[in-house]
Amino acid sequence: xxxxxxxxNLAQIKEAQDLGVxxxxxxxxxxxxxxGIKGQQNILKHYLDICNIxxxxxxxxxxxxxxxxxxxxxxxxxxxxxxxxxxxxxxxxGIKAIKYxxxxxxxxxxxxxxxxxxxxxxxxxGATYMSPFIGRLDDVCTDGLKxxxxxxxxxxxxxxxxxxxAASVRHPMHIIECAKIGADVATCPLSVILALLKHPxxxxxxxxxxxxxxx
Numbered sequence: 294x295x296x297x298x299x300x301x302n303l304a305q306i307k308e309a310q311d312l313g314v315x316x317x318x319x320x321x322x323x324x325x326x327x328x329g330i331k332g333q334q335n336i337l338k339h340y341l342d343i344c345n346i347x348x349x350x351x352x353x354x355x356x357x358x359x360x361x362x363x364x365x366x367x368x369x370x371x372x373x374x375x376x377x378x379x380x381x382x383x384x385x386x387g388i389k390a391i392k393y394x395x396x397x398x399x400x401x402x403x404x405x406x407x408x409x410x411x412x413x414x415x416x417x418x419g420a421t422y423m424s425p426f427i428g429r430l431d432d433v434c435t436d437g438l439k440x441x442x443x444x445x446x447x448x449x450x451x452x453x454x455x456x457x458x459a460a461s462v463r464h465p466m467h468i469i470e471c472a473k474i475g476a477d478v479a480t481c482p483l484s485v486i487l488a489l490l491k492h493p494x495x496x497x498x499x500x501x502x503x504x505x506x507x508x
Contacts (some may be wrong), residue, residue, distance in 0.1 A: 298318055317351060
């Protein structure tokens with residue numbers, strides 16, 4: 294399974310890259326704003342800065358919600374760097390835009406997916422990635438992991454090449470469960486990736502080894 298980091302913080306992206314397990318980055322306007330990145334030129338430069346840190350795909354989200362606007366923004370983003378993936382919302386015009394970009398050979402990430410039907414449309418339009426938000430589904434008492442499982446079955450039934458990118462990942466067990474049921478990618482904060490390192494028996498075992506080494 295691929296690991297993407299969900300942030301616009303360059304220091305955290307570099308730390309994840311240096312760890313040696315990072316496969317890509319996802320960002321959105323909210324994450325950009327959190328880092329104080331404002332204005333189109335600054336945002337575009339920030340995407341380039343991210344691409345210069347990592348070697349994998351970098352999802353860059355459009356702000357427009359109409360077809361023409363998404364095409365215009367997406368084409369600008371796609372010309373920034375070969376690693377850029379145009380992130381498009383799961384709406385009617387978004388599906389049309391994904392089909393357009395697919396035919397142009399431009400990678401896309403269909404975001405804000407909350408149902409199997411939406412995932413099916415994204416795959417039929419040719420999305421490179423499709424992002425179901427499992428944590429947000431859990432927040433409204435719906436099983437986000439079950440959605441991943443259902444989408445995996447549908448995609449395997451018909452040989453769709455769209456990758457399932459589990460988003461809104463809140464904790465390490467989300468990652469483990471997504472890996473077990475066949476998600477292609479998990480995107481999450483650095484803290485969640487680092488949490489996979491932790492186990493009390495590892496800590497106690499290491500402490501014992503070090504104590505024995507001093508004897």
